Amino acid sequence: MASTSKDGVPESNNLKPNTPDDLGPGACPESVLNPTDSFEEFASEMSSSLLERNNSLTTKSSTISEIQSEICEKSKESEVKDSKSCDDMQNKNESITASASTSNLEEQNGNDSDDERDEYLQSPELVNKEKHVFILSSAGKPIYSRYGNEDKLAGLCGVIQALVSVVEEQNQDILRSLTTKDCKAVFLVKGPLILVAVSKSNESETQLVLQLTYAFNQIVSVLTLTQLNRIFEQRRNYDLRRLLSGAERLIDHLLVFTEKEPAFLLGAVRCLPLPEKARENITNAIISSCNKIRDLVFAIMIAGNQLITLVRMKKYTLHPSDIHLLFNLVRCTESFKTAESWTPICLPKFDATGFLHGHVSYISEDCQACLLLLTVQRDAFFPLSQAKHNIAEKLRRNNCLTAINDALNRNVELPTTNPLKHIGIPEIRHFMYKSKTTAQLFTSDPICLDRLQDYRIRYKDYGDIEVKRPEKLSDIDYVQNYRSFCSQMHCTSTPAKLIFRSNSMDTVLAWVTSGFELYVTFDPLMEKDQAIRAVDRILQWIRKEEHRIFIMNAPTF
Numbered sequence: 001m002a003s004t005s006k007d008g009v010p011e012s013n014n015l016k017p018n019t020p021d022d023l024g025p026g027a028c029p030e031s032v033l034n035p036t037d038s039f040e041e042f043a044s045e046m047s048s049s050l051l052e053r054n055n056s057l058t059t060k061s062s063t064i065s066e067i068q069s070e071i072c073e074k075s076k077e078s079e080v081k082d083s084k085s086c087d088d089m090q091n092k093n094e095s096i097t098a099s100a101s102t103s104n105l106e107e108q109n110g111n112d113s114d115d116e117r118d119e120y121l122q123s124p125e126l127v128n129k130e131k132h133v134f135i136l137s138s139a140g141k142p143i144y145s146r147y148g149n150e151d152k153l154a155g156l157c158g159v160i161q162a163l164v165s166v167v168e169e170q171n172q173d174i175l176r177s178l179t180t181k182d183c184k185a186v187f188l189v190k191g192p193l194i195l196v197a198v199s200k201s202n203e204s205e206t207q208l209v210l211q212l213t214y215a216f217n218q219i220v221s222v223l224t225l226t227q228l229n230r231i232f233e234q235r236r237n238y239d240l241r242r243l244l245s246g247a248e249r250l251i252d253h254l255l256v257f258t259e260k261e262p263a264f265l266l267g268a269v270r271c272l273p274l275p276e277k278a279r280e281n282i283t284n285a286i287i288s289s290c291n292k293i294r295d296l297v298f299a300i301m302i303a304g305n306q307l308i309t310l311v312r313m314k315k316y317t318l319h320p321s322d323i324h325l326l327f328n329l330v331r332c333t334e335s336f337k338t339a340e341s342w343t344p345i346c347l348p349k350f351d352a353t354g355f356l357h358g359h360v361s362y363i364s365e366d367c368q369a370c371l372l373l374l375t376v377q378r379d380a381f382f383p384l385s386q387a388k389h390n391i392a393e394k395l396r397r398n399n400c401l402t403a404i405n406d407a408l409n410r411n412v413e414l415p416t417t418n419p420l421k422h423i424g425i426p427e428i429r430h431f432m433y434k435s436k437t438t439a440q441l442f443t444s445d446p447i448c449l450d451r452l453q454d455y456r457i458r459y460k461d462y463g464d465i466e467v468k469r470p471e472k473l474s475d476i477d478y479v480q481n482y483r484s485f486c487s488q489m490h491c492t493s494t495p496a497k498l499i500f501r502s503n504s505m506d507t508v509l510a511w512v513t514s515g516f517e518l519y520v521t522f523d524p525l526m527e528k529d530q531a532i533r534a535v536d537r538i539l540q541w542i543r544k545e546e547h548r549i550f551i552m553n554a555p556t557f
Helices: 038-047 050-056 063-074 086-098 105-110 114-121 151-171 205-223 225-234 248-260 262-266 276-290 320-332 381-397 400-408 419-423 449-456 475-489 528-549
Strands: 131-137 142-145 177-179 184-190 193-199 296-303 306-312 341-345 356-364 367-375 428-435 440-443 457-462 465-470 498-502 507-512 516-522
Touching: 114 151, 131 151, 131 205, 142 151, 151 184, 151 193, 184 205, 193 205, 205 225, 205 248, 205 262, 205 320, 248 320, 262 320, 262 428, 262 440, 276 296, 276 306, 276 381, 276 400, 296 320, 296 356, 296 400, 320 367, 356 381, 367 381, 367 400, 381 400, 419 428, 419 528, 428 528, 507 528, 516 528
Parallel strands: none
Antiparallel strands: 131 142, 131 193, 177 184, 184 193, 296 306, 296 367, 341 356, 356 367, 428 440, 428 516, 457 465, 498 507, 507 516
């Protein structure tokens, strides 16, 4: 392992935490999520060539079709044999798309003079923003802009498309980034789409590429990759905003979400800490209510952007990025709170070629837990609705709804609501632990959009005296500090397994092993030997609480 001193200079590895014999707390033989290594995924995305990216976007064998085939083979009932694949539905959608009238975007752009468009690019609406995200087609048609009016940005999109095309034609390579004195522009070319982030922030190129990748996956989740490719094969100048109408809010929120939620950067999912028995009762309620629904692929219960449980069809798992898209969908859709919904959902990492069909509803009016039942059948709403009501009844009978509400309520005194107090080391300000084998994340304080103010006020315990130290951070200061922290931890130029850095504000220790990643922030005067002992205490505490803070099995129907 390599480590760095307080001055950032590599030094001998004479001090390091006691490496566990196994893969660390939270590891289990089988995971409900695909194991991830955030460093490897970033490196692959950043270093891929133009040919590799194009190959990755070609239509591959459909997991959904595979599931449907298995169901047909196992069942002799005619309605299962006659069920159609998602490709049939896509063909209908695409035929409708092909018959749509041509875009009048050129006429709209023609109404604005060049001077008016140039003046708009210098308007405060655009200039005063710290970061922009633009999505356009390979033909230069605007599709999405985080700020401003896409129609008035058509000229800028044309310039972006020209830059990308010149690099591809002359060098047979991808334009990856441009850097100026005060900002950087990062490009991500994905099939028929070009995504660009222009940022004045301290975010690294890797972080910006990650955010653009999620924005692309959000579009795929609405359309499927098959439909997206076919649309532009049939008509290169198609205005994709027609099909994405209403989905802009999903992309808007997702971009904010990726900036402030560490789970995105670490390629992991945060689980809602629950007593082991309560989580077991929730899982059993789902299995007993759904085990006879043979075409159900996933049953997922979430609350507060945290995973409560996931029950799956055998052989199939989900990637953390697909779970993040589901979190984003639920958070952005208020109608789920008032009625049971039936919606097509494409999960790009699971199967980018087709839709799963989701029954989405909240368990009850007095609980924030949302249940998603994902199936390959288009006409399974009513049996899934009945299963949902059966699940809700069993959860209420076993007091599971109370357990979920208590876990979400930060005022309830539980070990996982204030782990720093239970660990008993006042110099620790914050820590994040990821189990790489299960892709699950636990943080000492659930940093999220709703709790920035809570995070600004930290507590220290000195015996019987509690000292409250407020930190007056604005939202933008908080985000900048978080970005800086993430950039230090995922530095591709100086990779290290153990990093120890101090400055006048804080001390940071990061430790990456084959089984876990651990990031800890201490007071600025924390010495290395003290920090190492504190890390061992953290790992011991996580091991003690692992059945509460992680999903330690992989239940199936």
